[in-house]
Amino acid sequence: MNALLIRDLRLAVRAGGGFGLGLSFFLILVALIPFGVGPETELLARIAPGILWVGALLSCLLSLDRIFALDYEDGSLDLLATAPLPLEAVVAVKALVHWLTTGVPLTLAAPVLGVLLNLPWPGHLWLMASLALGTPALSMIGAFGAALTVGLKRGGLLLSLLVLPLYVPTLIFGAEVARRGAAGMALETPLLVLAGVSLATLALLPFAAAAVLRVNLR
Numbered sequence: 116m117n118a119l120l121i122r123d124l125r126l127a128v129r130a131g132g133g134f135g136l137g138l139s140f141f142l143i144l145v146a147l148i149p150f151g152v153g154p155e156t157e158l159l160a161r162i163a164p165g166i167l168w169v170g171a172l173l174s175c176l177l178s179l180d181r182i183f184a185l186d187y188e189d190g191s192l193d194l195l196a197t198a199p200l201p202l203e204a205v206v207a208v209k210a211l212v213h214w215l216t217t218g219v220p221l222t223l224a225a226p227v228l229g230v231l232l233n234l235p236w237p238g239h240l241w242l243m244a245s246l247a248l249g250t251p252a253l254s255m256i257g258a259f260g261a262a263l264t265v266g267l268k269r270g271g272l273l274l275s276l277l278v279l280p281l282y283v284p285t286l287i288f289g290a291e292v293a294r295r296g297a298a299g300m301a302l303e304t305p306l307l308v309l310a311g312v313s314l315a316t317l318a319l320l321p322f323a324a325a326a327v328l329r330v331n332l333r
Contacts, residue, residue: 218250241296
């Protein structure tokens with residue numbers, strides 16, 4: 116597993132489809148929001164948690180189709196499916212690589228970009244906490260969607276349509292944690308629900324994605 120993890124991290128960095136592209140899109144989106152809604156600081160502060168979470172979610176979408184596509188095209192996925200390493204572990208490693216190259220940079224950059232939207236200072240910590248809890252679920256759900264569409268030509272749009280509805284619970288509770296944290300409100304309930312959604316996703320979807328991959332590779 117360690118060898119697969121290091122290999123995929125190197126490929127992700129060389130390909131440039133995760134770290135740089137996601138951060139660039141996130142920055143552009145957040146920078147354009149004040150031009151679209153106006154410079155009112157109170158309005159920006161109110162919508163900042165939701166905007167930052169939507170931006171992080173859409174940034175995660177950009178590189179989902181690369182999770183399995185490159186390995187499928189060069190035949191590596193067939194070798195991984197027949198390797199001693201369980202296919203469920205392969206899916207988990209792929210999702211982990213996506214999170215390390217996309218979710219972690221977005222989590223670290225979000226508080227900095229929150230300054231552009233006048234996010235209240237108490238909200239920065241909870242924004243990071245909500246993204247740290249929620250982005251693993253985004254990557255795991257994305258890996259499941261990528262497994263469903265592997266082998267399809269130009270399956271990126273279909274992948275987005277499949278994944279976006281599954282992202283909604285994570286988006287709702289993640290943005291609510293950030294909003295309540297910024298407002299100084301009690302946030303135990305949305306925080307626990309967000310953690311529960313992420314844990315359930317990480318526990319169940321590797322098996323579902325592996326089953327789908329076995330079907331698609333026959």
